Amino acid sequence: MVDDEGLPEITDKEATALATYCAYITKFKEGISTNNSSII
Helix, strand or coil: CECCCCCECCCHHHHHHHHHHHHHHHHHHHHHHHCCCCCC
């Protein structure tokens, strides 16, 4: 489903899942780049 501008409509649960995934990837990359195993 899309809105009037053609953008997809997502639920609050989907938005939370996307934000959580982005935070996970960001922290994982930070842990890899600093060799900090407690972040990973």
